[in-house]
Amino acid sequence: MKTDVETVRGQLKKLLGPSRFLSQPEDLAAYGYDASGLKFLPWGIAFPETTEEVAAIMSLANREEFYVIPRGSGTGMSGGSLPIKSGLVLVLTRMNRVLRIDEENMTAVVQPGVITGQFQKQVERVGLFYPPDPASLNVCTLGGNVAEGAGGPRAVKYGVTRDYVLGLEAVLPTGEIIKTGVQTAKGVVGYDLTRLLVGSEGTLAVVTGITLRLIPLPPHRKTLSVAFPTLEDAARAIRDVMGSRIVPSVLEFIDDASIRCVEGKLGLDIYRDAKALIFAEVDGHAQDVEYQCEKISEIVSRHGALKFLTASNKAEEEDMWRFRRSISPALFAYAPHKINEDIVVPRSRIPEAVAFVQTLQQEEGLFITTFGHAGDGNIHVNLMLDKRDPEQARRARIILDRLFREVVRLGGTISGEHGVGITKSPFVDLELGELGINVMKRIKQSFDPKGILNPGKMFPELPKEQGIDRIFSAV
Numbered sequence: 064m065k066t067d068v069e070t071v072r073g074q075l076k077k078l079l080g081p082s083r084f085l086s087q088p089e090d091l092a093a094y095g096y097d098a099s100g101l102k103f104l105p106w107g108i109a110f111p112e113t114t115e116e117v118a119a120i121m122s123l124a125n126r127e128e129f130y131v132i133p134r135g136s137g138t139g140m141s142g143g144s145l146p147i148k149s150g151l152v153l154v155l156t157r158m159n160r161v162l163r164i165d166e167e168n169m170t171a172v173v174q175p176g177v178i179t180g181q182f183q184k185q186v187e188r189v190g191l192f193y194p195p196d197p198a199s200l201n202v203c204t205l206g207g208n209v210a211e212g213a214g215g216p217r218a219v220k221y222g223v224t225r226d227y228v229l230g231l232e233a234v235l236p237t238g239e240i241i242k243t244g245v246q247t248a249k250g251v252v253g254y255d256l257t258r259l260l261v262g263s264e265g266t267l268a269v270v271t272g273i274t275l276r277l278i279p280l281p282p283h284r285k286t287l288s289v290a291f292p293t294l295e296d297a298a299r300a301i302r303d304v305m306g307s308r309i310v311p312s313v314l315e316f317i318d319d320a321s322i323r324c325v326e327g328k329l330g331l332d333i334y335r336d337a338k339a340l341i342f343a344e345v346d347g348h349a350q351d352v353e354y355q356c357e358k359i360s361e362i363v364s365r366h367g368a369l370k371f372l373t374a375s376n377k378a379e380e381e382d383m384w385r386f387r388r389s390i391s392p393a394l395f396a397y398a399p400h401k402i403n404e405d406i407v408v409p410r411s412r413i414p415e416a417v418a419f420v421q422t423l424q425q426e427e428g429l430f431i432t433t434f435g436h437a438g439d440g441n442i443h444v445n446l447m448l449d450k451r452d453p454e455q456a457r458r459a460r461i462i463l464d465r466l467f468r469e470v471v472r473l474g475g476t477i478s479g480e481h482g483v484g485i486t487k488s489p490f491v492d493l494e495l496g497e498l499g500i501n502v503m504k505r506i507k508q509s510f511d512p513k514g515i516l517n518p519g520k521m522f523p524e525l526p527k528e529q530g531i532d533r534i535f536s537a538v
Contacts, residue, residue, distance in 0.1 A: 066129040068106050074127075075109055075151070078119055083110040083157075094152045097137040097144050098199075099486055100400060101534070105132065105146035112157045114232060114240060114271040120153065121269065122238030124515050131236075132517050133265035135176065135207030138199040140403050141484030143211060143264045147519045147533075155206050158271065161185060169277040170229065170246055175206020175270050192280040194221035194312075197480070198388050206270050212262030214480035216313040216344075216387070219438030221278075223480065225261040232272030233260060236511040246274050259506070264482050265517040267510040284312065284346035285356055286380045289363045290337035290370040294318050294421075294433075297339035298414040300366040301437045304343075305410050307362060309355050313344035314438030320397070321390045321434045328393040329386065336369055341437075342387050390434055391445075397430055398447035402459060402486075402534070404466065407441045408475035419469050420444055427458045441479040456535045463531070467493050488523045489530035 075084045085091075085108040096102040111117045124131045130150025137144055146152055159176035166189055173182060180200040183193050196215035197203055203213070209231070214223040230244025244250065244257035260268055291297040297316050304314060317325075317340040326332060334340060341363065345355035360371055374380040394401055408416045417433060420442075424431040435443035446462060448455040467477045467490045477494055478487050492500060504522060507514075523530055 066127055068129075071123070071127050071129055071151075072107055074123060075107060075120070078123075079109060079111070079116065083112070084108070085110075094134065094137070094154065095146060097139050097142060099140055099142040099145070099484070101142050101145060101485070103145050103147045104149060105152045106149050107151045108154060109151055110154050110157050114234065117153070117155075117234045117269050117271050118238045118240055120151070121234050121236055121516075124151070125237050125513060128513055128515060130515055130518050131269075133206075133210065133269050135204035135210070136178075136199070136202050138197075138203040139207065139211055139484065140405070140481040141211075141478070141486045143482050143484035143517075143520055144207075145485065147485060150518075153269065155269075155271075156204060158206075159204075162272075164189065164191070164277075166191065168246070169279075171275045171277060172246075173205055173273050173275065175204060175209070175273065177205045179203050179205055179208055186277055187280055190280050191277040193227065193275060193277055195224045195227060198391060205273055205275075209261050209270055209273055210263065210265045211482040212480065214436065214439075214441065216315055216436055218436060218441070218480075219314050220310045220312040225258060227276045228257055228261050228273060229276050230274040231257050231260055231270055233268035233270045235268050236513065236516045240271075241268065244274065248276075262482070264484065264520050266507060266520050267516070269516070281312075281346035283349045283352045284344055285352050286313075286344045286374040286383050287342075287356065287359070288370075288372045288383055288386075289341040289343070289359075289368050290334045291339045291341070291363075292336070292367055292369060294339040294417055295414060296366045297341055298417050298437070300341060300363045300368070302411060302413060303362050303366070304359055305438060307358055309345075309358050311343045311355065311359070311438060312346045313342065315342040315387060315435065316340065316437040317342060317387070317390065317434040318432055320430070320432040321394065324393045324396055324432075325386055325389045327396065328389060331386075333372075334370070342383065391443075394432060394445055394447060397432075398449055400448055400450045402446040402448070402463070403481070404444045404446075404463070404477070405435070405441060405479045405481045406444060406466065406470045406475060406477060407439070407479035408470060408473045410438070410440045412473045412475070413437055413440060413442070416442055416470070416473060416475070420466070423462050423465060427462050429455060429458045429462060431462070436479075439479075440475065450535045459535070460531055463490070483521045485520060485530070486534050488521060489525070489527045489534075491521075491523060
């Protein structure tokens with residue numbers, strides 16, 4: 064796009080003031096990366112505080128034809144908020160108010176910049192519950208969760224973000240403001256634009272308001288961990304737990320390399336002989352919680368459990384969660400770079416998927432760790448490497464291609480909660496096919512005919528090898 068950047072910068076500064084429009088090099092660098100580890104520089108950063116300001120910015124972008132990239136806290140793992148073609152990064156973190164909590168109808172209306180974990184605590188104080196819990200819940204925003212279709216450990220029982228979004232307020236690329244969905248339990252008038260926008264990664268509209276469904280807060284819960292002698296034992300135990308027709312609110316697994324790394328980081332020595340862990344949580348009424356704990360204990364014992372720990376108080380529960388949420392950052396002890404894939408397979412095929420990852424590590428000689436939301440088949444496969452090493456990068460390319468092909472063969476998906484962004488876009492054809500991609504491109508064209516909103520995401524715009532190269536070069 065041929066945009067007069069200096070003129071547009073002046074217009075944005077006039078609209079927002081010098082404190083809410085930034086263009087100094089250090090500011091551009093601070094908003095040119097996300098949790099993917101990739102970096103691209105924008106030419107400006109805007110901090111709107113109202114829907115009307117977002118609409119004014121989008122109207123200006125539509126008229127002057129410059130790119131706009133919506134952003135929350137930048138915790139995304141797939142590069143969804145990166146300005147890969149430069150442009151204006153639209154930071155929505157100042158739109159951070161909880162506008163209404165309706166206890167009678169169990170709904171809430173929030174702005175996109177509300178921090179997920181803070182919102183959860185707020186609704187729990189009135190006996191309500193918002194289950195989606197990404198690992199970054201103390202940093203990530205609800206708007207970012209909506210854009211990426213975020214999940215989390217509790218998805219196995221309670222579902223993901225899209226299951227709680229009743230309606231949206233959003234600004235189209237033209238600057239028009241649209242309201243979608245309902246504030247009621249039911250509503251089937253017209254196309255479901257709400258579901259379309261959830262998970263669209265900011266490519267169709269900028270979400271400025273969210274109506275969320277809440278549920279009653281479970282009165283009791285227990286958190287537990289189980290150590291196993293092998294990862295295969297843990298995978299089979301997970302399969303049998305889910306097959307027993309009980310549904311834990313959390314059912315995670317952690318492999319040996321991840322255990323050792325976290326224990327080293329936190330200075331612990333709890334699971335010395337374990338080669339794998341199951342991390343679980345059950346909730347409900349007291350008798351239900353006790354029954355589920357007993358059932359899990361019975362099943363894991365049949366699969367050679369070495370240790371069964373149950374948190375006896377809030378502090379021990381928090382320690383268990385701290386262990387689980389420390390995995391991803393701790394893994395950088397193994398290598399300077401990480402490629403974190405969030406594949407999903409049918410639960411019954413988790414043992415096959417885990418075995419295939421181990422085969423990849425043996426055959427390709429690159430260090431791989433696995434952990435994740437095994438209760439719903441969502442496995443985080445982490446390739447630890449130095450992307451600057453050509454041989455390691457070559458092996459990683461092979462692993463990604465083989466991994467995604469196997470996941471699709473097993474009836475799974477290449478991304479359960481991280482989204483497509485730019486890190487998955489070279490591979491979406493494996494899952495969607497040419498026609499599926501073309502239909503989605505038609506939808507994008509209908510919403511954004513000038514292609515100004517979050518360009519280069521979701522679709523494989525580059526030839527496959529060039530798209531993969533970008534994942535390894537922009538570090």
